[in-house]
Amino acid sequence: MSTASQAVDVATARPRVRPLRWVAGAVLLVLAAQFAWFLVTNPRFAWPVVGTYLFDPNILRGLGMSLLLTVIGMVLGSVLGVLLAAGRLSGFTPVAWACGVYVAVFRGVPPLVQLIFWFNLGYLLPRISLGVPFGPTFVSWPTNSVISSLTAAIIGLTLHEAAYMAEIVRAGILAVDGGQRDAARAMGFTAGQSFVKVVLPQAMRVIVPPTGSQFISLLKGTSLVSVIAMADLLYSVQVIYNRTYEIVPLLIVACAWYLAVVTVLSLGQRRLERHFGKGQR
Amino acid sequence: MSGTPVLRIQDVRKRFGDHQALDGVSLDVHEGEVVTVIGPSGSGKSTLVRCVHQLESIDGGAMYLDGELLGYELRGGHLRPLPDRRVAAQRGRMGMVFQQFNLFPHWNVLRNVVEAQVAVHGRKPEEAREQALRLLERVGLAGRADAHPRMLSGGQQQRVAIARALATHPRIMLFDEPTSALDPELVDEVLRVVLDLARGGMTMIIVTHEMSFAREVADRCVFMEAGRVVETGTPEEIFDNPVSPRLRAFLSRFSGRAASDEHAPGSGRMAQTPDERVLEEETTS
Ligand SMILES: Nc1ncnc2c1ncn2[C@@H]1O[C@H](COP(=O)(O)OP(=O)(O)OP(=O)(O)O)[C@@H](O)[C@H]1O
Numbered sequence: 001m002s003t004a005s006q007a008v009d010v011a012t013a014r015p016r017v018r019p020l021r022w023v024a025g026a027v028l029l030v031l032a033a034q035f036a037w038f039l040v041t042n043p044r045f046a047w048p049v050v051g052t053y054l055f056d057p058n059i060l061r062g063l064g065m066s067l068l069l070t071v072i073g074m075v076l077g078s079v080l081g082v083l084l085a086a087g088r089l090s091g092f093t094p095v096a097w098a099c100g101v102y103v104a105v106f107r108g109v110p111p112l113v114q115l116i117f118w119f120n121l122g123y124l125l126p127r128i129s130l131g132v133p134f135g136p137t138f139v140s141w142p143t144n145s146v147i148s149s150l151t152a153a154i155i156g157l158t159l160h161e162a163a164y165m166a167e168i169v170r171a172g173i174l175a176v177d178g179g180q181r182d183a184a185r186a187m188g189f190t191a192g193q194s195f196v197k198v199v200l201p202q203a204m205r206v207i208v209p210p211t212g213s214q215f216i217s218l219l220k221g222t223s224l225v226s227v228i229a230m231a232d233l234l235y236s237v238q239v240i241y242n243r244t245y246e247i248v249p250l251l252i253v254a255c256a257w258y259l260a261v262v263t264v265l266s267l268g269q270r271r272l273e274r275h276f277g278k279g280q281r
Numbered sequence: 282m283s284g285t286p287v288l289r290i291q292d293v294r295k296r297f298g299d300h301q302a303l304d305g306v307s308l309d310v311h312e313g314e315v316v317t318v319i320g321p322s323g324s325g326k327s328t329l330v331r332c333v334h335q336l337e338s339i340d341g342g343a344m345y346l347d348g349e350l351l352g353y354e355l356r357g358g359h360l361r362p363l364p365d366r367r368v369a370a371q372r373g374r375m376g377m378v379f380q381q382f383n384l385f386p387h388w389n390v391l392r393n394v395v396e397a398q399v400a401v402h403g404r405k406p407e408e409a410r411e412q413a414l415r416l417l418e419r420v421g422l423a424g425r426a427d428a429h430p431r432m433l434s435g436g437q438q439q440r441v442a443i444a445r446a447l448a449t450h451p452r453i454m455l456f457d458e459p460t461s462a463l464d465p466e467l468v469d470e471v472l473r474v475v476l477d478l479a480r481g482g483m484t485m486i487i488v489t490h491e492m493s494f495a496r497e498v499a500d501r502c503v504f505m506e507a508g509r510v511v512e513t514g515t516p517e518e519i520f521d522n523p524v525s526p527r528l529r530a531f532l533s534r535f536s537g538r539a540a541s542d543e544h545a546p547g548s549g550r551m552a553q554t555p556d557e558r559v560l561e562e563e564t565t566s
Pocket residue numbers: 297298300302320321322323324325326327328329
């Protein structure tokens with residue numbers, strides 16, 4: 001027992017004893033060891049095969065295609081999404097309504113269905129033509145020559161992505177305090193300047209985190225294009241294992257690449273969040 | 282006073298739904314004149330300055346800045362709303378200070394004051410910077426140019442907002458209760474800046490609940506109620522010899538509230554109404 005005369009200094013205190021943490025730690029350790037043992041000793045993982053195919057040119061080409069589709073889908077989808085968000089907030093009812101319908105439809109239909117639909121557009125619309133509505137036609141092309149699996153993939157992914165981005169951007173814009181728009185306009189900024197200089201930078205704080213998740217889910221979503229014979233990462237892997245029957249090792253190759261890219265994207269997202277978070281809170 | 286008024290407000294009407302927020306307001310503000318607007322909550326004071334600044338559209342009447350019709354033009358015999366760009370240019374010739382400061386939080390203090398000079402008025406960045414630093418010094422914030430708004434006290438933020446509005450050489454400054462969102466001990470530092478502007482000959486409309494300040498700073502005082510200008514006159518006429526019974530009721534209600542919970546500006550430069558002086562003696566004894 002310490003008495004009042006003894007000098008007590010909490011700086012000398014030992015850490016608290018926490019037995020439950022020791023138990024939890026031990027359990028996790030055992031589970032991890034077991035899993036590692038399973039990975040290493042199970043010959044069906046065929047790690048040497050994984051090693052052989054990890055940097056196979058066909059696989060890398062597939063990875064490149066997946067990344068390309070992700071970036072194109074994200075860029076076009078974001079641009080269209082910002083326009084849709086602006087339309088919904090425009091205050092002009094027909095436009096706001098049309099944008100709302102777009103979002104409802106393209107967010108509601110599964111992306112796999114959309115891809116197959118665009119790929120088979122020729123069935124519904126044999127020729128694509130330019131001309132006066134209900135009037136004469138100037139030029140026209142057979143749909144099947146315009147819609148390749150690449151264009152079908154880009155259209156399908158972009159339109160789907162745009163619907164999600166529209167909602168994300170709209171939420172971001174609505175999160176900016178109305179006083180900011182008043183102040184921007186009061187300074188004499190035009191509507192465009194207020195949006196670009198004042199509203200959007202502040203909306204970004206709300207827009208960036210869900211957009212990062214969208215980017216990641218779009219990357220994984222590109223694996224759907226393998227159903228329309230687009231040579232993405234998953235399709236390239238399938239081509240090989242249909243020949244060699246080494247399904248599991250090749251799926252591991254695909255997973256390794258998806259995880260690697262997602263990790264890089266997550267790091268980028270964190271940096272962006274820090275950038276747009278400054279000046280807030 | 283003679284000549285074209287800086288701002289002419291003529292029979293302006295504005296309704297929100299079925300509520301008539303402005304019911305035919307007319308007011309001329311001349312060069313160098315300071316007009317304070319007082320009135321009960323909901324009487325349309327904020328709506329008036331927001332309409333002048335074209336942050337709200339008006340339903341009727343007309344407003345002129347230096348004789349130029351605000352927000353509309355006559356074309357082919359018909360009045361038509363101006364395109365956004367021209368409205369923005371008109372707004373750029375007025376300065377506005379908000380109750381909630383509304384500084385841009387993603388820019389530092391300097392950029393807040395610089396940006397409109399460059400983006401709206403096409404000044405050179407160095408020139409705008411010098412002007413901004415001069416103004417920050419004038420409002421007592423030299424040395425805080427690199428700070429972000431959230432690092433400043435409310436009073437400091439409001440002084441930055443005043444510098445920001447002044448930076449573009451506005452023809453008229455509009456204040457909507459610039460001190461209502463401030464802690465009592467920060468009110469004086471802002472009022473002193475506004476008083477300094479008044480002495481410097483700036484044309485201003487100031488909406489305020491600080492009665493002693495409204496009296497001290499004004500050349501003319503306007504009392505509004507239910508969307509109308511009920512009485513207008515010199516500070517002495519309004520505060521010492523109110524004609525309308527509603528103004529009398531308002532003033533007595535107000536001084537009653539002042540005695541209980543309202544802040545009394547303690548600066549030696551402020552005039553004080555008698556009951557506030559009493560308050561100060563009570564609290565200091
Ligand atoms: N955007 C709006 N939509 C609907 N009604 C509004 C809007 N802005 C103001 N009003 C109404 O108009 C009336 C006048 O409001 P205003 O803000 O101009 O009053 P005020 O004199 O500034 O009051 P206070 O002293 O409380 O600031 C109020 O009844 C208010 O409810």
